[in-house]
């Protein structure tokens with residue numbers, strides 16, 4: 329568990345099960361809106377995970393969700409922002425984007441378990457994750473144009489890359505919300521679970537990923553992300569470079585040996 333720098337209680341909750349970390353945005357009284365403190369605390373949480381991995385810790389997957397039933401995250405904290413100067417807002421925009429980029433580049437898969445509303449920056453946070461699984465009651469949307477602004481934490485770019493330009497334009501220009509089932513049809517979420525079973529479903533997905541070799545996960549994620557916007561030949565070169573990094577790992581030999589010996593592999597992340 330973490331507390332904010334100011335000592336505010338538990339803006340972000342962390343629990344561990346095996347090599348999976350479960351992270352909960354914990355401002356249910358404000359629909360888990362991204363206050364500056366929450367953004368900083370979440371950033372520190374991911375930085376601590378990254379440091380743990382760099383020093384050989386066995387963290388293989390992160391699940392991110394919101395406290396309560398109403399919201400995954402209702403976006404930027406509109407009450408707090410109202411008190412800011414333009415320069416304050418620009419600084420926050422930088423901090424928010426640094427958080428999103430950190431989640432997107434995190435060296436292990438990150439799953440958004442969307443337990444309720446994911447709006448504005450909350451939807452953008454889910455889009456920065458690698459996989460999205462949603463409760464059947466969840467709704468996702470980018471209402472910014474209705475507030476006189478536009479998505480500013482990666483939404484225009486990440487949604488277009490995940491679901492295509494037409495879907496990104498439809499959701500961004502109308503500010504319309506889509507339900508979980510439609511989000512799945514659009515390819516935004518990969519799985520929909522009954523609201524009461526989202527925790528179990530996301531833990532199952534995390535467990536599936538945690539059974540894989542962590543360096544292979546990291547390299548595959550890097551290859552997809554770094555290659556996605558490139559022409560095919562360049563993307564294939566990125567894949568080749570990432571493959572080279574897993575070729576020399578102990579886990580690669582363990583995977584081959586385990587297959588030959590007809591036993592489950594025991595990956596060490598080396």
Ligand code: CO8
Nearest residue numbers: 357358359361402403404405406407447448449471480481
């Ligand atoms: N910020 C601050 N507080 C919020 C927010 C928010 N985004 N959303 C909800 N809350 C608060 C409410 O004010 C309320 O608090 P209180 O009880 O003190 O009045 C509490 O959460 C519960 O909310 P409601 O009573 O409104 O509950 P409802 O179930 O009726 O509605 C909704 C929930 C739908 C989430 C509604 O509150 C809502 O529409 N919220 C705003 C959602 C929104 O527009 N989000 C987009 C924000 S813009 C953004 O994210 C852009 C990010 C990138 C740019 C950043 C630039 C700085």
